[in-house]
Amino acid sequence: MFIDLLAQFLPLAATDEAGVLTFLATQVWQWGLVALGIGLVIFVHELGHFVAAKSFGVKCEKFYVGFDVPIQIGPIKFPRTLGKFQYGETEYGIGIIPLGGYVKMLGQDDDPRKAEEEAKRIRMKQDAAEADDESDDAAPEKLDPRSFPAKAVWQRMIIISAGVVMNLITGVLFAAIAYGYGVTYNPSIIGGVTPGGPAWQAGIEPGGQVVSVGGLTDDQMHFREMRMAILTEGLDNPEKPISLAIRYDEGVRKYNLKTASHPENADVRMIGIVSPTSLEFSSKTVAMPGSIAATVLSDEDAGAKIVAYDGKKVNNDLIVPSTPFFNYLYSNPTKTISLTLERVDGSTHQVDLPPQQAKMLGARWAISPITGLVDEGVAAKAGVQIGDVITAINGDTEIDAYKLPLELISAKEPITMTLQRGEGEEARTIEVELTPQDALQTHAPDSQISGEIAINRFGFSFRPLPTVASVLPNLLADDAANSELELQPGDEIQEIRLITPDSELLSPLPNPEFEPLVAQLREGWEKDGPTPWGSLIETIQYLPEGTQLQVLATRSPKGRVIETQVTVQQDDRVWFERGLGLTASESIQRATSVTDALSLGLREAERRLRDVFRFLRMATQGRVKMRHVGGPLAIMDLAKQEAERGISPQLLFLTMLSMNLAILNFLPIPALDGGHMMFLIAEAIRGKKLNEQLEMRLTMAGVLMILLLMVVVFANDILRLL
Template identity: 55%
Template sequence: MSPFIDNPLVLILLAASEDPSWIVTLLTSTWLWTKVALGIGLVVFVHELGHFVAAKSFGVKCEKFYVGFDVPIQIGPIKFPRTLGKFTYGETEYGIGIIPLGGYVKMLGQDDDPRKAEQEAERIRLAGGDEDAEPELDPRSYPAKKVWQRMIIISAGVVMNVITGILFATIAYFYGVPYTPAIVGGVSPGGPAWQAGIEPGGRVISVADLPDDEQLHFNEMKLAIMTEGMDTPDQAIDVRLSYDDEIRDYELTPQSHPIEPSLKLIGIHGPTGTSLPSKLFAMPNSAAANVLTDDDAGAEVIAMDGKPLDANALMPITPVLDRIVSSPSEPIELTLVSVDGTNRSITLAPQNEKDFGVRFGVGPIKALVKGGPAEAAGLKIGDQIVSVDGDADLDAYSLLLRSFMTGQDIEVQIRRGEGDDAIEKTVSLQPASIVQTKSPVSELGDTMGIQSLGLAYAPTTVVTRVTAEASDLKVGDLVREVRIRFTDPQARQSLVDIIGEETIQTLSKGWEVGDAMPLGVLMETIQILPVGTEVLIKATRPPEGEVIETKMMVQATDRFWYDRGINFMAVDAIQTADSFGEALSLGLREGVRRLGNVGRFLGMLVTGKVEAKFLGGPIRIAQMASYEAERGVSAQLLFLTMLSMNLAILNFLPIPALDGGHMLFLTAEAIRGKRLNEALEMRLTFAGVLALLALMIFVFANDILHLN
């Protein structure tokens, strides 16, 4: 096809060493990007091969076969080569074009560049004959072939992409696909799964319209939830979980992401494994950092307090995580087996909470666990907690870090309503024994959940107490901005390796506490800073809004934090087909799902349910391809399946200059019994070319704006 027909990288719909020398790094990077180029090039090649083989089968002369476009590029006096290499075999020139944005097969008498259409039409007319008769065409030209033959030629590229996409997935599953199982590792406080009372350790076997599957991938589950949430945001999503021999069905209405409302979440986290990572197995300035050494890199936890972990459980590490989160004041003894087989025991001491001399208020209740202690006692969303067991000296973290004994009732005083209509009442709650494996603060930092009481609230920026010895802040002030002053370059760089340069710069320039920079995330970050780190606070004082600026220090408190700085790897598994037949079945399923995802995404894009900023182009494709290539051959093959199905559907859209546009013209010709008016075809093709160029510019700009 012509350069304007096949642009696989114009648009992709997006629903991811031991300090080697620079030579090794260069070779590794070069090999990685070589794999990326070969993979994407293969998808383009098989598409064009489909056109080429079909055209040759019907006797059409193919003058060029290119992966990439051989367009002339000149900047001032500098002329760039049109190709990276080419050769001629028989009547066809084969080559790799300098512009890696697609490929084309140039057939005699066919060119989608409107500027060359008339010239190409003249070139295939045979001389002689009656001037009034229809001009005779070169029998080896594309226009001279019958309509059904041209339809096969046009559709052959798409067919090849579908076939090879399924084959890519088939090979991947035959070889073995690494994946994270769809196991509930934990739930996000206040989220739909948390409100439904979903417990850690269950296996998700079905979600939305995905059929029951004991080997459901966590990423597949997330994609289904995201797609369903965008398409039908107000409808509940069916989720089926398996706990041992028990099947539990839930209907969860997804919540909007607070920063990106079009993204929908149900708040299920992936499973955590028993092994420590090879790097960053302990956060700096933590209890874990005090007892773990480099020899523990990659070690596996096999026992807690002398009791072996249940290796047959879906998530054996569950009791360890539960103890860390729910019993922050108790020491924990862990038995580790290192990569060389050596056993040793460590004791994780309680970790003191850090703050910067300010305590923050408890906001109104945001969510309740269905049937949980708080809901059973009559508490409602919007209620304000005033005191617990007579203690009115509450702040967001003192309430979160308090231990509530199971079976021992507590008295909670709440305020309901606003102003003169507000009423206060005291209710009795009986804490429940619930396994908790994740932080009681949501990953977005905007919600705090007390699992044993079944309630969640938002922290406020209202100062409830100032614990620093010297400060200009007062109770009732509103903290607006927190800025960290890093004076030790080495300590700063060690933090960059953990939380990234962007976060460090944000902390240095000023963390503006709000939806985009929640208080919960800030306080999590404070925990890894050294005691004594300088903190600059900007606050406003009601009612006049006077601006207060003061300097404080990171300090250790007498309270114990719900995390001790030990990190674990995610659970990994490999799905391998038992036979080629099963691999083919899994490959076919993968291909059908990816085709369905693209089609549904396009439908949501047209109806405005998906914002245009979620469209990605060549840069984002390269990023995704690089990430998947790093994960291994199978992951890269599944990415190529996704890319193939994207190309198949996008190229068959009824847009002039794409394969689908040509098929539309051919269908009209078959119905009418004669070709459409050539001038009209040319104008429509020209419009299609302009639209594709505009789209190309848009997705390039979109990629650059969202580059990370």
């Protein structure tokens, strides 16, 4: 039986010889685990067919993991197998093409070209006496009793379905073993909310744990499960709100949120919940290179925990102990904060963490009209509307995108905000008084994802624009002639390109998340591209001072194009992030007994099955794009990532793969197990086999369909890597 082609839907430098050998050994070991894991899933599938066939007396001529097809390129002929041996009447082997496996039974072959040959092989010759007794026309066809077609329909159905059943059973066992070891996961705890996103607009506060989303309820919900539920629910019913239950220290709060498109990928749905960061430093990177934290922390602080800050002890009894600390950190960006650290050896010591100086391009940036409001928030209650333009704060008209959050993030007194509403002749100026309210600020107010900046105390958000609001004195030209070639207030950036060579940049970047943005800067970031301006300003914080960028801007009123160079330089303002190398918040879910492990394994398998069915349903409705589909290369890459994380993640990956193979291999496509089952059902209903020629043509169509699908998903995998 063919297994379903491995779920087609679905710089490290060493400085010495020992380092090279260690690296190579690690890679070989990890890829070996990948091959072993995927091979095991294929093996148990084929073992199901094999054992069922043997139980009913069917002769099995081959048992292969991988396909042993002949491959020849010009005069070069490749071996068909990586190894094989004969035991009894069966040949066992590993095929050269690792895209599935098969059991070759007497009288059965999925290759339509060999169907007629197989049919002839199993027809038994009649002796002379039988030939005299019965005419040729009346003589019933006799088949080899050990052939697959000679068995009763119900027996063949069991043989065909046995592979899928084995995948379902072993999928449960893989997950049960994983939970027996203990599964490390990121809990579905709200570390923060994305500025301007649905969760932010609904006023959802950090510090709670999601225990129910849509139809999924779990007191120990994984963040990955929550995110997947939101994604699939959003894709399935983009206009329908998702129910959400969040447990806080004082009780459960319920919400109904409509998902929003991801700013950089409209097909991805989100509500804007960010996972929390713990108070434990990484054992590898205590602080981001070049940050203020790197000047006060040392390698001895690797793995240390923050146990107090400015004399306030961390309360570990809270659902999210880190919430008060991050609220304090981001609400006091200009303050030096004293941290008490407990190192891995049990000793404690204090460090003073000064503010982080920002890096800019010698200019201030304009702000957009107000883009979002918190429901029942301060601004909304005061009558502020989306689209209003802020022209002054307490009479100060010098407004820029990164000055505003610094002024308002820790405001305790009411402010007067002057707004312009409407355009042209309908434009009017209004003033509102906003009294700040307590609101947790557990993340920096700017969002790399949405590109928005949110002032939680006042409940409104806006975007920084690539429009120059003002120019710093040291960037102003000395004479009028040169001023025409330099940036001026009102200039609108159209493209910005990194021109400093890579050898002069930090390599690798302190935060790998920004490597694609630096690559985009190298190619040329355009104003109307998918990446928001705020992400570029944040990326600049990771570039060394003196980095040169080429800028193309347009100048009103005639739209004159200005080409100039700007330099990354230290600003007199501070940046919210200080470079602390803290790890993500993690928990361990471990089964307490064999029964508990099996229960958790069954739950995991059920969820993965539900994912597959939902994916297939959305695919038939046209809701799934090719970018969502992964082929063999994507599967191998994902398998390696899970193998690097440890035995439990790899076992959970094998559960997911087993469920995919079980369902996809049982689709009613000829040449797959599901296609064979459809033929058998038709035979059971009719009381006789289908016409062999019709069955052969349908099987050929199924093979061609699978081959075409393989070409598409392989091409999709390759394009994704380019």
